[in-house]
Amino acid sequence: MxxxxxxxxxxxxxxxxxxxxxxxxxxxxxxxxxxxxxxxxxxxxxxxxxxxxxxxxxxxxxxxxxxxxxxxxxxxxxxxxxxxxxxxxxxxxxxxxxxxxxxxxxxxxxxxxxxxxxxxxxxxxxxxxxxxxxxxxxxxxxxxxxxxxxxxxxxxxxxxxxxxxxxxxxxxxxxxxxxxxxxxxxxxxxxxxxxxxxxxxxxxxxxxxxxxxxxxxxxxxxxxxxxxxxxxGELDHHKDSSFRFENFWNKVDGFHELVNDIWNRQVHSTLPLKRLHIKMARTAKAIKRWRKEKVGDTKLQLALVKEVLLLLELAQEARVLTAQELDLHRRLKARSVGLAVIEKSRNRQRSRITYIRCGDANTKFMPPDKAPGTDGFTGAFFKACWEIIKEDVMAALHCLFNLNSQGFEMLNSANIVLLPKKNRSLKGNRL
Missing domain, CATH: 3.60.10.10 (Endonuclease/exonuclease/phosphatase)
Incomplete structure (x- = not known):
């Protein structure tokens, strides 16, 4: 920047x-x-x-x-x-x-x-x-x-x-x-x-x-x-379209029914790790559709609330607002506070770098409301939906415990970057 x-x-x-x-x-x-x-x-x-x-x-x-x-x-x-x-x-x-x-x-x-x-x-x-x-x-x-x-x-x-x-x-x-x-x-x-x-x-x-x-x-x-x-000073734009589970969704009516319905649909594979991958991918896709239809984009809602408030305030500079406009203005002000609280919760989920920067990179600084991997699901999802998903999760863990890693690459991936200790380091022991 x-x-x-x-x-x-x-x-x-x-x-x-x-x-x-x-x-x-x-x-x-x-x-x-x-x-x-x-x-x-x-x-x-x-x-x-x-x-x-x-x-x-x-x-x-x-x-x-x-x-x-x-x-x-x-x-x-x-x-x-x-x-x-x-x-x-x-x-x-x-x-x-x-x-x-x-x-x-x-x-x-x-x-x-x-x-x-x-x-x-x-x-x-x-x-x-x-x-x-x-x-x-x-x-x-x-x-x-x-x-x-x-x-x-x-x-x-x-x-x-x-x-x-x-x-x-x-x-x-x-x-x-x-x-x-x-x-x-x-x-x-x-x-x-x-x-x-x-x-x-x-x-x-x-x-x-x-x-x-x-x-x-x-x-x-x-x-x-x-x-x-x-x-x-200047304008900057950034857009991130990746899936992230929002912790407040657990409290929205209909969420648990949705997860139960999607999670318990038939899966043809018999491999526990692959079954877990398929169910989590299905659930993520269904939640994205559900969020769009039932919850909406809270960030967009807040932006719209701000824009309508701004337009009403601009109109108020030129004329007296009608009773309906005044009522809308008051309700939007109250609505903006609630949406801001939701946005604060969403931003706190995405502050993983802050926790690492504020202390050691250990579990003490990685609370369960953070997304642990690229699938976007947080510990809050597993806790809230445990009764629905526990059999498949435990089956996958038992599979790993027994050193059966078939399908594990679907659940876990990582990038390793080697950093040189000195300039022009070409040998492995200098990385």
């Missing part, structure tokens, strides 16, 4: 107090491919590595900065993917070093206060931050301020504060990165809402030169009343 392919996510999350909300953030970080994450209004007084790992992922757990909440108000959290960046923090202003080329730049994450006097003091504090010598500086977050009339959908404006904010932007020689596709980033979520653009990404011209092809757009608000902002 190119170093300039930087994905930066900014969001006022309106609280990370419960696991479902953290799972929602985790799914968004993963699906957006975010490598730098800036959150405001976390409402967390204590943030540790466990919190970071659940909210963002283990690759963020050693590189984060926190401004604690005052009781249950405020709170800022800033984390970077340590595979790509090094974070050196001073409260909410930090220096980021890009590992690929050691280029440094400064980032400041803000959460603007309520009240006119507090906002003026906040702007003065921004002015007092010393820019770096290289002048590559990014300031972003929930400013809770606007500086032009079109940043609000009504005429209730505080022009004194607007002027002070604009003057501060000019004083710091900042420019705004254009937000594509949206006019506003916050809604009070009333039937006839007040909409404002208060979540912003500002930078110096020197910082913008690092990402000449940058693109900033908003995502659907999901659990918050603020829309997440996603900064993208």
């Amino acid at each position: 190119a170093q300039r392919n930087c994905q930066l996510l900014n969001w006022n999350v309106r609280g990370l107090n419960d696991g479902a909300r953290r799972d929602t953030v985790n799914e968004l970080v993963r699906s957006a491919g975010a490598m730098i994450v800036c959150l405001q209004e976390t409402k967390l007084q204590i943030v540790d590595q466990n919190t970071i790992t659940r909210t963002f992922g283990p690759q963020f757990s050693n590189s984060f900065a926190v401004l604690p909440a005052a009781q249950t108000r405020g709170g800022v959290l800033h984390a970077v993917n340590q595979d790509f960046f090094v974070l050196t923090a001073n409260t909410i202003t930090a220096t980021i070093t890009m590992r690929a080329d050691t280029v440094k730049w400064q980032i400041t994450v803000v959460y603007g206060p309520q009240g006119d006097a507090a906002k003026l003091q906040f702007l003065q504090e921004l002015r007092s931050i010393s820019p770096p010598e290289h002048n590559r500086w990014l300031i972003l977050g929930d400013f809770n301020l606007i500086y032009q009339a079109e940043d609000k959908n009504n005429s209730n404006l505080n022009r004194r504060l607007m002027g002070s904010f604009k003057a501060s932007i000019d004083y710091l020689h900042l420019k705004e990165i254009k937000l594509n596709g949206r006019c506003f980033t916050w809604s009070n979520e009333q039937d006839n809402p007040t909409l404002t653009w208060i979540d912003r990404v500002l930078c110096t011209p020197e910082w913008e030169l690092i990402f000449p092809a940058c693109f900033l757009h908003s995502l659907s608000s999901l659990m918050s009343d603020h829309t997440p902002l996603l900064f993208q």
